[in-house]
Amino acid sequence: MKTTEKIDIRFPKTLAEALRLQAREETRGKLLAGGTDLMVQWASGVPAPGRATSIWNLPELSSIEIFPGHVEIGAGVTHAFLCDCPQIRAHVPALVAAAATVGAKQIQARGTLGGNAANASPAGDTAPALLVTGGSVVLASLSGTREIPLSQFWTAYRQIAARPDEIIVAFRLPQKGKARERFRKIGTRRAQAISKVMAASRILVEKGIIQSAAIALGSVAPTPVRLGAVESFLAGKSLSPAVIDEAERLAQATVQPIADIRSSAEYRRWASGRLVRDALENL
Numbered sequence: 001m002k003t004t005e006k007i008d009i010r011f012p013k014t015l016a017e018a019l020r021l022q023a024r025e026e027t028r029g030k031l032l033a034g035g036t037d038l039m040v041q042w043a044s045g046v047p048a049p050g051r052a053t054s055i056w057n058l059p060e061l062s063s064i065e066i067f068p069g070h071v072e073i074g075a076g077v078t079h080a081f082l083c084d085c086p087q088i089r090a091h092v093p094a095l096v097a098a099a100a101t102v103g104a105k106q107i108q109a110r111g112t113l114g115g116n117a118a119n120a121s122p123a124g125d126t127a128p129a130l131l132v133t134g135g136s137v138v139l140a141s142l143s144g145t146r147e148i149p150l151s152q153f154w155t156a157y158r159q160i161a162a163r164p165d166e167i168i169v170a171f172r173l174p175q176k177g178k179a180r181e182r183f184r185k186i187g188t189r190r191a192q193a194i195s196k197v198m199a200a201s202r203i204l205v206e207k208g209i210i211q212s213a214a215i216a217l218g219s220v221a222p223t224p225v226r227l228g229a230v231e232s233f234l235a236g237k238s239l240s241p242a243v244i245d246e247a248e249r250l251a252q253a254t255v256q257p258i259a260d261i262r263s264s265a266e267y268r269r270w271a272s273g274r275l276v277r278d279a280l281e282n283l
């Protein structure tokens with residue numbers, strides 16, 4: 001670890017205690033959940049903060065609740081716990097598929113859904129799967145809780161719509177019902193790879209007609225994105241080869257990826273279209 005400064009880590013026992021610490025600048029610390037993003041950042045030279053507030057294992061952030069029509073997943077739920085939850089697999093299967101591709105087993109045992117979302121990397125695996133649910137994020141502070149649609153949560157590269165005194169407590173996600181979900185990640189390897197491009201989809205087809213389509217991509221823009229143009233094009237269309245061809249073309253025309261160490265912009269654009277095709281052919 002390059003950092004030699006000591007970090008004063010506080011370990012509140014309850015959410016209320018954590019919120020009290022975060023409420024005032026003089027006591028606020030960097031929120032530390034599983035630490036799998038933060039520890040790597042600090043080790044690689046990002047200056048470590050003087051104070052951190054551990055929210056690891058806070059009981060209020062650690063549960064999964066199933067309600068009629070939606071599920072509520074605590075921000076502190078780990079990827080491993082998500083993968084082991086049959087109800088989440090039934091109601092939000094793309095999220096389970098995404099959680100299963102985060103790092104390897106050790107990282108899944110420690111990394112949390114809240115940490116993945118708050119880290120706000122465009123390559124965060126769970127973001128597209130969260131986005132296609134049309135759900136929301138629940139944030140808490142000493143002044144109470146508020147809910148933000150996931151579509152407004154990632155505001156810019158590595159930026160989220162949470163105030164410094166807020167903690168993400170849960171994700172409120174509509175169940176898929178009769179729709180089908182899919183998640184695909186393209187990386188250099190099958191495991192331990194950050195994505196070049198990834199896609200999640202939630203599409204409802206009845207009697208051969210697409211009733212609704214939600215498709216989101218990661219690693220093609222500063223934030224995870226929904227493909228609104230493709231979704232509008234698909235709604236009401238029959239699921240035919242010509243429609244699939246056009247959806248693929250439209251996706252490739254819509255995205256504006258950058259080139260970086262993991263991939264060229266051209267490959268990302270081409271693969272975006274192929275992932276949309278894959279989602280539709282899978283139906």
Ligand SMILES: Cc1cc2nc3c(=O)[nH]c(=O)nc-3n(C[C@H](O)[C@H](O)[C@H](O)COP(=O)(O)OP(=O)(O)OC[C@H]3O[C@@H](n4cnc5c(N)ncnc54)[C@H](O)[C@@H]3O)c2cc1C
Nearest residue numbers: 033034035036037038103111112114115116118124125168
């Ligand atoms: C070897 C390795 C491989 C990895 N592979 C992948 C991969 O394939 N795909 C992928 O997406 N990620 C990967 N990651 C990144 C990381 O494991 C995940 O993003 C993980 O979900 C982060 O969760 P955490 O609880 O460890 O977050 P932390 O490191 O504790 O925190 C991350 C950020 O979120 C903030 N935060 C955490 N919880 C909250 C909350 N409740 N409210 C508000 N802010 C909060 C923290 O302040 C910090 O800014 C990898 C990491 C490692 C070390």
